[in-house]
Amino acid sequence: MQEDKEKQLSKIITQKWIAMYPYGSHxxxxxxxxxxxxxxxxxxxxxxxxxxxxxxxxxxxxxxxMRRLPYSTSEYTNNSANIKQAVGYLGGPDNGGTNxxxxx
Numbered sequence: 001m002q003e004d005k006e007k008q009l010s011k012i013i014t015q016k017w018i019a020m021y022p023y024g025s026h027x028x029x030x031x032x033x034x035x036x037x038x039x040x041x042x043x044x045x046x047x048x049x050x051x052x053x054x055x056x057x058x059x060x061x062x063x064x065x066m067r068r069l070p071y072s073t074s075e076y077t078n079n080s081a082n083i084k085q086a087v088g089y090l091g092g093p094d095n096g097g098t099n100x101x102x103x104x
Contacts, residue, residue: 006060014038033103036061052097066096067103 053064
């Protein structure tokens with residue numbers, strides 16, 4: 001019996017994530033945000049105050065969760081003119097729940 005393409009993709013990306021995670025956790029996180037694989041367990045308690053949605057599965061892929069790191073307070077202090085422009089490019093608020101342009 002042949003597996004469907006999505007199930008095969010899930011297995012391949014999960015293996016890739018396992019192989020790369022010890023060497024660069026940021027790369028593994030980017031891969032998860034890009035593809036929705038591997039499937040993670042949702043947090044028991046979401047302490048983001050509603051800024052970051054709890055991980056859920058849609059069509060077998062993870063959605064939600066921490067999507068990006070917000071800009072630091074030092075950026076707002078030392079680079080206020082450019083930070084306003086950069087936040088405008090996000091298409092949403094400067095918090096962990098806003099997708100980056102390549103993950104939309």
